[in-house]
Amino acid sequence: MNKKLKIIFAGTPEIAKVVLENIINNDIDVSLVLTQPDRPAGRGMKLTPSAVKELALQNGIEVFQPISFRKDPDAIEKIRDINADIMVVVAYGLILPKELLSIPKLGCVNIHVSLLPRWRGAAPIQRAVLEGDDATGIAIMQMDEGLDTGDILLLERVFLDKKETSGSLHDKLAKIGADKIVEFLINYDKYTPQKQSEVGVSYAHKLDKEEARINWSESAELIERKIRGYNPFPGAFSFLGGVLHKIWSAEVINNKNHGQLSGTIIKANDKELHIACGDNSALAILEIQEAGSKRKNIAQYLQGKTELFNKVFVRNEDE
Numbered sequence: 001m002n003k004k005l006k007i008i009f010a011g012t013p014e015i016a017k018v019v020l021e022n023i024i025n026n027d028i029d030v031s032l033v034l035t036q037p038d039r040p041a042g043r044g045m046k047l048t049p050s051a052v053k054e055l056a057l058q059n060g061i062e063v064f065q066p067i068s069f070r071k072d073p074d075a076i077e078k079i080r081d082i083n084a085d086i087m088v089v090v091a092y093g094l095i096l097p098k099e100l101l102s103i104p105k106l107g108c109v110n111i112h113v114s115l116l117p118r119w120r121g122a123a124p125i126q127r128a129v130l131e132g133d134d135a136t137g138i139a140i141m142q143m144d145e146g147l148d149t150g151d152i153l154l155l156e157r158v159f160l161d162k163k164e165t166s167g168s169l170h171d172k173l174a175k176i177g178a179d180k181i182v183e184f185l186i187n188y189d190k191y192t193p194q195k196q197s198e199v200g201v202s203y204a205h206k207l208d209k210e211e212a213r214i215n216w217s218e219s220a221e222l223i224e225r226k227i228r229g230y231n232p233f234p235g236a237f238s239f240l241g242g243v244l245h246k247i248w249s250a251e252v253i254n255n256k257n258h259g260q261l262s263g264t265i266i267k268a269n270d271k272e273l274h275i276a277c278g279d280n281s282a283l284a285i286l287e288i289q290e291a292g293s294k295r296k297n298i299a300q301y302l303q304g305k306t307e308l309f310n311k312v313f314v315r316n317e318d319e
Contacts, residue, residue: 005185008082008104009052010034011090015174017051019090019111022178028185030061032082036093037065069097079103086188088181089143098145106188108143111177113170115139115155117196119204120148125173126166127204130229135159136169138177140184142193147203151193156180165231207234213315214238216263220252220281235289238263238313245313248295249287256280261312268308271299275313 007028009020012035023030033056041048049057056063066075079087080103087108089096101108114124116139128136140154156176160169184191212230214223214237227236227250235246257276260266266282267274273285289295302308 004029005085005106005188006031006083007185008032008034008079008084008087009056009090010087010092010094010096011052012036012050012093013091014051015113015170015177016090016092017055018174019088019178019181020052020055022182023088023185024055024059024061026182026186028182030056031084032079033061033063034092034094035063035065037067066094069094069100076100076103086185088185090177090181096143101143101145109153109181109184110141110143110148110150111181112139112141112148113137113173113177114204115157116141116148116152117198117201119202121204122206124204125169126207126229127202128160129164129166129169130226132225133160136173138173138180140177140180140191141196149196151195153191153193154180154184163228165228167232209234212236214247214313215315216275216313217278219279220277220283223277223283224250224252238315239317239319240311240313242317244291244317246289246295247285247287248289250283250285253282253284255282257282263313265308265311265313268302268305270302273298273302273308 007030009023009030011020033052035050035052038047038049040046053063064078066072069075076099079100084104086106087104089108089110096108112124114128115135115137119127135157137155137157139152141150141152144150158172158176212234227247230236231248235248237244237246239245253274255274257280258266260276262276262278264276265273266276275283275285277283285298287295287297288301
């Protein structure tokens with residue numbers, strides 16, 4: 001094993017917490033944790049620490065929460081004073097200026113949840129599901145000034161199953177990323193940086209809630225994939241009788257839409273809800289949530305609903 005590295009860890013959400021926890025559990029020294037400032041959350045909008053901050057404090061690790069590095073030279077000096085060997089970055093959420101990237105002796109490495117250069121950017125997990133990719137993975141890369149353009153140190157491929165949601169894929173990649181960064185940190189000099197290919201570059205733009213508004217004129221296959229891609233956030237949604245419904249799970253069925261208007265309920269009984277979609281296709285809803293209610297399987301949702309046949313799901317509340 002190489003000498004033990006002195007590490008700064010930078011991350012904020014749950015995926016970063018999973019990685020930090022595995023680093024700590026493998027007795028790798030973390031000298032400082034960077035995470036975003038506490039944010040208002042919950043009904044009371046109470047200032048709430050990030051998942052990473054809570055874990056760090058539980059393990060007696062110093063936490064630093066700068067608002068910006070570009071506007072705060074003292075924050076840069078704080079990093080310099082640590083005299084770290086390397087910085088590990090996982091979904092931190094702040095831009096790291098060039099000056100900071102060069103402070104650790106071995107630079108800064110990032111765990112990115114895609115097979116770079118595909119899906120550089122903010123939402124690589126969701127875009128992989130939404131586009132129907134057969135595989136994605138984990139990339140550990142040397143950070144530079146570009147958007148996920150640094151040299152690759154390690155790639156690990158993960159195949160998607162046909163029912164993969166963004167949530168299930170997130171959990172898989174978090175665990176794999178946590179394991180792979182430990183492998184790298186223990187034997188860091190065995191990995192040779194490789195330039196990213198300029199072939200196959202794509203960008204995973206940040207999710208917009210409007211994207212999740214269901215367009216029933218699309219094919220059932222495409223709608224079903226979008227339902228998985230927007231699960232758990234922001235949740236694919238539509239309106240029925242002026243009430244917002246989020247659809248969490250569905251499956252494509254062989255039944256045709258019989259020429260019905262897209263969005264029309266073409267079958268509704270005590271355990272089945274089928275909706276007409278574009279391209280003469282149909283979708284069976286498996287899990288759904290009305291505004292003001294909890295998520296329900298379709299049998300629970302249909303209890304007491306006897307007049308749904310021929311009603312129409314629409315894109316807007318006032319249609």
